[in-house]
Amino acid sequence: MTKTEFLQLFEQAEQDIAPTFARIDKIAQQNTEKVLDSFAHHRVSEAMFAASYGYGYDDHGREVLDEIYADVFGCERAFVRHSIANGTHALALALFGLLRPNDVMLSITGKPYDTLENVIGMHGANGDGSLADFGVTYREIDLLSTHTEADLIEALKDPAIKVVFLQRSKGYLNRRTLSPDEISAWADLVHAHSNAFVVVDNCYGEFTDTKEPRADILVGSLIKNPGGGMAESGAYIAGTAKAVELISYRFTCPGLGLEVGATLGQNKSMFKGFFYAPHTVAQAVKTAVLASAVFAKLGYTVEPSASDIRYDIIQTVQCQSPEKLCAFCRGIQSASPVDAYVTPEPWAMPGYTDPVIMAAGAFTQGSSIELSADGPMRAPYTAYLQGGLTYESGRLGILRAAMYLLEIE
C-alpha cells in the first residue's frame, strides 16, 4: 500500500465513524450535566481546594468530593484519595476490607486483572500477606464463556462466599467488556441468592455510558477515566454505606475510617479532573473508535468493532507478531507529548506474568487516560490501546502507529 492509498483509507475510516462520534458526544453531554448538577448541589467553592495537613481532620473539600463521587456513581457512599497508590491498591483495600478468614471470594468473570494474582494469592499461601495467607479461599467461574447463570446460582449455595467479584473491562483478556446493565443484572441475581458483597473492578469503564453498574462496591483508578487526566494519583471506592465503611477501616484503621487523611493540596486537581472526566473520556473513546475503524480496514482483527457500543475505553488490535506489537507501540510513543523520542522495549513489569511492552508518553507516569498502548508479549500479540486527552493528539497517534506497521510489512 502506498502512503497516498493509506491516507485515503484513513480519511474514509474517519468519515465512516461520524455517527458514532455523535453518540459519544451525547453521552459526554449528559455526564457533564450530572457532574455539574452534583457540584452545584454540594455548593463546591474555592475554599474546598485548600490543603489540609497532619491528621487532616475536617477537610471539607475531601468530604464533599466523596459525596459527589457517591452521587454521580449512584452510590450511598464513596471515598476518593490521592494516597491510594493505584487501582490494584484500591481493589486490595476492598477485598481485605470485606473478607475474613474462612471466607470465599468468587470471581464470576474469569481470571481477574493480572496484578490481583498476588493480592489473592492465586498460587497459594506463601507468607507475603495475600488473601490466601489469611485463610481466604478463591474460586472462579466465567459467565462470559464457560458458565451459565444456573452455575452461579449453584455456586452461591456455599454460605462461605462473602465477595462475588466482577471485572467490567476486558483487561488483558480476549473477551468483551461488560455493560453496566449486565453487571447490575448479575449483581441482582447474586443478591437474590446470597448475602455476598458484589465488588466490581470498574477500571476504564467510568463515563463511557450514562450510568455505572449497581453493586456493593465499585473500584477505579484516578489516573484512568474519573481523574480526567488532571488527578496526579489516587483511586476511588464507592458503594453501599456498609461496604464502604468496612473498607474505610482497612484504608486507615478501625475507629478512624474516613475521619483522617490530609489532602496536601490535591483536592483541586481531583475536583477539576472529575469535572473534565466526561469530556476526556469522550476524547479517549473517539480515539479508540478511530483505531478500530482504521486497523480493521488494514486487515487486523480488532475488538470492539468501530460500530459497537462501548463500555470502556480500551481498543484491542491483534498485531500477530512481536515485531508488529513493538512497531505499533513505537508509533503511539512517537506521537506523545512527553518522551516522544523514546523507543519502547518489552520489560518484566512487577505484578505481571509475561513481559509487557508499553507506549506511555504521559504527563503523569502510568496514566492511561492519556494516550497509551501496551500488551503482554504472548500470542496473538494483542495491543491494548487506550486514552487520548484530546482527540486531535489521539488521532495523530493512530496515524503514526498504522504508518509504523506499514513500514515493516
Ligand SMILES: *Cc1c(COP(=O)(O)O)cnc(C)c1O
Ligand atoms: C488498570 C486496571 C487495574 C488496576 O491497575 P493499576 O495499574 O494498579 O491501577 C485493575 N483492573 C483493570 C481491569 C484495570 O484496567
